[in-house]
Amino acid sequence: MQTRWDIGEPEKPTINQDTEQLKSELLVLNMGPQHPATHGVLRIEIWTDSEIVAHAIPHVGYLHRCMEKHAENIDFRGIIPFVDRLDYLAAMNMEWTYAAALEKMLGTEVPRRAELLRILTCELQRIASHLMAFGTYALDLGAFTPFLYAFDYREKILRLFEEVSGARLLYNYIWIGGLWNDWTNEQLERVSAFCDDMEEEAKKYHELVSMNKIFIERTANVGVMNIDDCLTYGASGPVLRGAGMKWDLRKNEPYSLYSEFDFDIPVGEAEHGVVGDCWNRYMVRMKEVVQSIRIIRQVIEKLEPGPIMGKVPKVLKLPEGEIYVRHECPRGELAFHLVTKQDEKMPYRLKVKSPCFTHVSMLPHVAPGQMIADFVATVGSIDIVLGEVDR
Amino acid sequence: MSAQVHQTSSLKEYFAALASGVFTSLKGMWITFRYVWAVKPVSIEYPEVREVLPDRARMRLFNDVQNCISCTQCAMACPVDCIYIASEKFPEGTEIKKTSNGQPIRLHLTQFTIDTALCCYCGLCTTVCPTECLTHSHDFEFSAYTIDQMKYDYLAPDIIAWRDRIVKS
Numbered sequence: 001m002q003t004r005w006d007i008g009e010p011e012k013p014t015i016n017q018d019t020e021q022l023k024s025e026l027l028v029l030n031m032g033p034q035h036p037a038t039h040g041v042l043r044i045e046i047w048t049d050s051e052i053v054a055h056a057i058p059h060v061g062y063l064h065r066c067m068e069k070h071a072e073n074i075d076f077r078g079i080i081p082f083v084d085r086l087d088y089l090a091a092m093n094m095e096w097t098y099a100a101a102l103e104k105m106l107g108t109e110v111p112r113r114a115e116l117l118r119i120l121t122c123e124l125q126r127i128a129s130h131l132m133a134f135g136t137y138a139l140d141l142g143a144f145t146p147f148l149y150a151f152d153y154r155e156k157i158l159r160l161f162e163e164v165s166g167a168r169l170l171y172n173y174i175w176i177g178g179l180w181n182d183w184t185n186e187q188l189e190r191v192s193a194f195c196d197d198m199e200e201e202a203k204k205y206h207e208l209v210s211m212n213k214i215f216i217e218r219t220a221n222v223g224v225m226n227i228d229d230c231l232t233y234g235a236s237g238p239v240l241r242g243a244g245m246k247w248d249l250r251k252n253e254p255y256s257l258y259s260e261f262d263f264d265i266p267v268g269e270a271e272h273g274v275v276g277d278c279w280n281r282y283m284v285r286m287k288e289v290v291q292s293i294r295i296i297r298q299v300i301e302k303l304e305p306g307p308i309m310g311k312v313p314k315v316l317k318l319p320e321g322e323i324y325v326r327h328e329c330p331r332g333e334l335a336f337h338l339v340t341k342q343d344e345k346m347p348y349r350l351k352v353k354s355p356c357f358t359h360v361s362m363l364p365h366v367a368p369g370q371m372i373a374d375f376v377a378t379v380g381s382i383d384i385v386l387g388e389v390d391r
Numbered sequence: 392m393s394a395q396v397h398q399t400s401s402l403k404e405y406f407a408a409l410a411s412g413v414f415t416s417l418k419g420m421w422i423t424f425r426y427v428w429a430v431k432p433v434s435i436e437y438p439e440v441r442e443v444l445p446d447r448a449r450m451r452l453f454n455d456v457q458n459c460i461s462c463t464q465c466a467m468a469c470p471v472d473c474i475y476i477a478s479e480k481f482p483e484g485t486e487i488k489k490t491s492n493g494q495p496i497r498l499h500l501t502q503f504t505i506d507t508a509l510c511c512y513c514g515l516c517t518t519v520c521p522t523e524c525l526t527h528s529h530d531f532e533f534s535a536y537t538i539d540q541m542k543y544d545y546l547a548p549d550i551i552a553w554r555d556r557i558v559k560s
Contacts, residue, residue: 078470
């Protein structure tokens with residue numbers, strides 16, 4: 001069998017003994033690029049034996065926008081709107097990672113209020129992103145209503161972001177050295193009211209989806225990515241934590257002010273299946289929502305009036321050097337590798353390390369032997385955003 | 392290759408799983424059913440009912456050309472280069488006008504066009520504007536049939552006439 005990626009031939013093309021005796025041929029099935037289960041424009045070439053996946057080859061690049069090359073021709077502030085478009089469901093986290101890389105290079109002191117508000121917005125964004133993951137995952141598995149509930153609550157977060165930054169999805173809110181606008185006390189009160197509502201809502205989601213027997217049967221023991229696979233491929237975020245490894249950059253390598261906060265890292269437990277299956281990855285996300293609410297409440301307690309913008313020169317000129325900054329984003333560790341030249345207004349190179357790309361590359365490893373419906377559940381559970389995979 | 396866990400179940404387990412499937416689904420349906428009377432509808436019937444946009448909402452750009460000093464800072468800040476500005480010197484002896492915040496207008500603006508099809512609504516151009524004449528309006532309904540119609544020339548008389556409608560108060 002000819003494969004475009006050198007991932008080895010499948011050891012046994014058919015796993016069904018009966019069909020092997022019949023010498024059946026494998027059927028090539030293209031899932032995507034326009035397929036609702038692939039969450040964007042991802043094409044997966046599936047070699048199937050009846051309904052069993054023998055081989056799955058993801059083809060990426062349908063959303064490639066030359067962001068890395070394009071960034072070499074724009075000034076440092078102008079890159080932020082492009083960075084937004086990497087992971088468009090968690091644009092705040094992308095902006096923060098990029099801004100943190102530049103601030104580290106410039107040696108800028110970010111005011112305390114700005115740092116706290118960054119944590120607040122990014123945790124809200126994490127909730128919004130996980131709600132989206134929850135809604136679309138239920139949609140993949142055939143439940144439509146949870147999607148509407150999730151979007152109702154996601155909408156509340158987006159409305160807050162719209163009031164504070166001016167846009168609903170691509171904010172350009174976190175700037176180099178601080179923030180664009182300040183939050184008013186009235187908005188912060190609405191955030192804490194939202195946190196109370198969200199806690200109740202999360203319980204409803206558990207009753208609606210997590211405890212549903214059909215959902216458990218569809219996800220438990222399906223698409224197992226065990227800890228060895230995760231470490232070999234370099235997975236991060238909920239995929240790694242779902243496999244049982246307690247690794248979260250906010251706790252293990254605290255950046256910003258995260259060391260001041262009290263929160264737990266949820267990890268996958270073998271509650272219904274084995275550790276590292278789709279159910280665990282889903283559950284880690286749902287538990288992270290509750291932890292984010294805890295962080296947001298602590299931020300609101302700690303907030304004090306103050307400046308929100310540090311001292312940054314009007315025309316940014318960075319010293320020559322390179323830096324690698326990674327942050328914990330909703331989908332895993334996102335990192336920027338920034339190389340600059342002396343007295344240049346643009347970066348020499350901006351490399352993005354995206355977590356979703358790693359997770360997509362794990363699919364050929366997990367897929368063989370699954371039913372096609374289970375494969376859909378696996379693709380949904382890693383929660384990919386193609387803007388980040390293709391860049 | 393990942394190991395698939397195949398479970399075999401007895402008849403009792405089979406029916407127990409079936410019962411729990413029905414029971415938990417009914418529980419979920421009850422949550423949804425409560426929405427019939429206990430929860431207000433959240434959808435907004437858009438063309439008839441409109442949400443009030445927040446003050447900072449970034450919609451179509453509008454340039455108040457009477458206050459523009461042709462400094463081209465917005466065009467330089469734009470990451471997608473969608474602002475086209477042309478200007479020329481006033482003939483000698485012309486009286487120099489002033490903008491509303493007191494800056495002298497030294498150049499005669501001959502073209503100020505924004506290609507809204509290219510614009511990414513990031514708001515970087517409005518933050519650098521020294522006279523605050525370039526602003527985001529709250530007008531978001533401007534779909535057009537051809538891409539040329541998305542280019543807005545702010546010196547055109549009809550847009551100047553619309554000023555009161557689309558400028559943020």
